Amino acid sequence: MSDLSGGFTQAPQQSARAFRAVLEAMARPGRVQVLDGAAPPAPLSPAAGAVLLTLVDQSTRLYLAPSHDTPEIRHWIAFHCGAPLTEADAADFALGTWEALQPVARFAIGTPDYPDRSATLIVECDALAPANARLTGPGIETEALAHLPETSAFVANHASFPLGFDCLFTAQDQVLGLPRSTEVEAI
Amino acid sequence: MTDHAYNFAYLDEATKRMIRRAILKGIAVPGYQVPFASREMPMPYGWGTGGVQVTAACLTPEDTLKVIDQGADDTTNAVSIRKFFERTGGVETTTHTSEASVIQTRHRIPEEPLREGQILVYQVPIPEPLRFLEPRESETRKMHALEEYGLMHVKLYEDIARHGEISTSYAYPVNVEGRYVMDPSPIPKFDNPKLGGNPAIQLFGAGREQRIYALPPFTEVVSLDFEDHPFQASKADHDCDLCGCATSYLDEVITDDRGGRMFVCSDTDFCESRRSAGHRGRLSPEEMA
Incomplete structure (x- = not known):
């Protein structure tokens, strides 16, 4: 029965709270937000599960990277989100560890006319600390520090602004946002 | 409920x-x-x-x-x-x-x-x-994609040519x-x-x-302007008649048909908070409180 458990028990209220955490994360890059309420099957983290429950549904194509392409996760997503699974280059959302999502250059970055038609990567991490990158840009008053799996890919992603993919890094019940608008520098 | x-x-x-x-x-x-x-x-x-x-x-x-x-x-x-x-x-x-x-x-x-x-x-x-300058969505979308905003500056320039200043007020x-x-x-x-x-x-x-x-x-949000006609945030040149604030944005209220008028803060919460803190304007003397 594991397929049927682990979703939101009060979907409207819990997804509203989860969205506000994701919104704050995306609007204030580098600031870690708490995101709980979901109990998805391992290795999917509660935070990533909550992101899926809040944003992903029948109308969004989801790519599962090899790290997260397990029968349990497929069943859980099929039951709770109903998102059609797809290849990486056609995905609206992608889920996996940073290593499993490589090469990230294959994800949609939008078009000059429609930069919003781009992928959102849900990147599963072991931890969101210690900081190894300095962030500047919209949403950040002066600068913010964050733990990123690498920096060069995000420098390249920002260079094509307003095109680019957007990232949500998740670990346990924590989420950290990195939109394409953020300038990233290794420290 | x-x-x-x-x-x-x-x-x-x-x-x-x-x-x-x-x-x-x-x-x-x-x-x-x-x-x-x-x-x-x-x-x-x-x-x-x-x-x-x-x-x-x-x-x-x-x-x-x-x-x-x-x-x-x-x-x-x-x-x-x-x-x-x-x-x-x-x-x-x-x-x-x-x-x-x-x-x-x-x-x-x-x-x-x-x-x-x-x-x-x-x-x-x-x-x-850009809608009032270019009615076609297909064109405005292209203009945003190409960062082609010359038309907007032409519009502001025409304001200056016609009125001596950028007359766009909202x-x-x-x-x-x-x-x-x-x-x-x-x-x-x-x-x-x-x-x-x-x-x-x-x-x-x-x-x-x-x-x-x-x-x-x-x-970072910058109001469009020209070096010789810098952007100016403007308001009615009065104080609020109820709370006396000199820096808030004002509404003009016509009070009779003989030219009578008053200026009041458009932000009602701001105006009420000031009045309850004891601030007074031209039309709200102390004894009316």
């Missing part, structure tokens, strides 16, 4: 997810207008259907909602939207800017500075700043992070300086035109 015949905050969950995805893309590309599948709302277009949908997608049960219409908490539009969310969301409402976590606004930014943790939701009639176009030219909705240009560097999240919803756009906190 929540009306249990409705889902929390009225909209169904699939619609909220769709709006939430659009808001997040708007945050990621500040100033870019994200298309979204705007729904029919139980109010006519032009009454804030875009703002209401964005507010519905953002509200949590713990939020305190404030709704203003041209600064006022007590007009029909503001009262009915507040009641709408009291009934369908069961959220607390307030008229005090400082107590609100979500503020839906029509055509004003509150006088009191916003803070982190607040969301300001604008009702937007025409989201496209919906004054801004450039966001050096990239997109954005319509800040019909707020007076007096409010433009508050758009940039604001610690709150600013979201813009246009229901009829089906667009959502956003300004994350501390975004």
Whole structure:
């Protein structure tokens, strides 16, 4: 029965709270937000599960990277989100560890006319600390520090602004946002 | 009391997810207008259907909602939207800017500075700043893609040629992070300086035109101007007749048919707070308090 458990028990209220955490994360890059309420099957983290429950549904194509392409996760997503699974280059959302999502250059970055038609990567991490990158840009008053799996890919992603993919890094019940608008520098 | 015949905050969950995805893309590309599948709302277009949908997608049960219409908490539009969310969301409402976590606004930014943790939701009639210069959506989309904003500067220049100054006084176009030219909705240009560097999240919803756009906190927002005609935030050259404030944005109220008039703060909460703190203006002497 594991397929049927682990979703939101009060979907409207819990997804509203989860969205506000994701919104704050995306609007204030580098600031870690708490995101709980979901109990998805391992290795999917509660935070990533909550992101899926809040944003992903029948109308969004989801790519599962090899790290997260397990029968349990497929069943859980099929039951709770109903998102059609797809290849990486056609995905609206992608889920996996940073290593499993490589090469990230294959994800949609939008078009000059429609930069919003781009992928959102849900990147599963072991931890969101210690900081190894300095962030500047919209949403950040002066600068913010964050733990990123690498920096060069995000420098390249920002260079094509307003095109680019957007990232949500998740670990346990924590989420950290990195939109394409953020300038990233290794420290 | 929540009306249990409705889902929390009225909209169904699939619609909220769709709006939430659009808001997040708007945050990621500040100033870019994200298309979204705007729904029919139980109010006519032009009454804030875009703002209401964005507010519905953002509200949590713990939020305190404030709704203003041209600064006022007590007009029909503001009262009915507040009641709408009291009934369908069961959220607390307030008229005090400082107590609100979500503020839906029509055509004003509150006088009191916003803070982190607040969301300001604008009702937007025409989201496209270039629309009155170029009616074709296919063309304006291309102009945004190519960052081709010369036409907007021509329009401001023609203002100067005709009137000696930039006469655009509301919906004054801004450039966001050096990239997109954005319509800040019909707020007076007096409010433009508050758009940039604001610690709150600013979201813009246009229901009829089906667009959502956003300004994350501390975004760089520059009002378009020329070196020799710099942007000036203007207001009526008076003090508020009720609270005496010399720095707030004023409404002019005609009081009789013989030329009588008064100027009052357009932000009613700001004006009332000042008066209850003892400030007085020309038409509210101490003994009237």
